[in-house]
Amino acid sequence: FSHGNKEGFSCRGIQLAVDWFLEKGHKDITVFVPAWRKEQSRPDAPITDQEILRKLEKEKILVFTPSRRVQGRRVVCYDDRFIVKLAFDSDGIIVSNDNYRDLQNEKPEWKKFIEERLLMYSFVNDKFMPPDDPLGRHGPSLENFLRKRPVIPEHKKQPCPYGKKCTYGHKCKYYHPERANQPQRSVADELRISAKL
DSSP, X not given: OTTTTTTSEEHHHHHHHHHHHHHTTOOXXXXXXXXXXXXXXXXXXXXXXXXXXXXXXXXXXXXXXOEEEETTEEEEOOHHHHHHHHHHHTTOOEXXXXXXXXXXXXXXXXXXXXXXXXXXXXXXXXEEEOOSSTTXXXXXXXXXXXXXXXXXXXXXXXXXXXXXXXXXXXXXOSBOGGGTTSOOOOHHHHHHHHHHO
């Protein structure tokens, strides 16, 4: 819908997003679309480039979520639940501009996952554009966010000018090689431990 300027469902928008991830080297991509999107496009709910959906389904990238007609009414499974469940189970990311507030309230582990693994995006004409800082200015870079195991960039590993004499403890924003493999304790905790000894 965001590629279709909220006026219609643009299947080309899905293809542009998929292509962006494929170009970045991602292979495990799943798109969920309700099965009724295969039906004939209606003037009140236009769907453009529907053949793209079939193509992506053949490539095993797109999965249609179940829907059926019961006494002339459409019964649709909640596709958002498919999206969140698969991303959670496969330790992936969710690409959506939806905050899934209802699903966040369903399970506490989903709430944390959605908060930390949701990638929002914009379309500038035919350019799919996720933010360079998906979790805000102080969060990981987009490249790091898309990794299963984030890498601390070298430029962020600036050593502490005070070295071992640093009194900031775990609150110090600089890198302490001597603390690399131990849980960072505050100076107060260190003093309490040495007092007990």
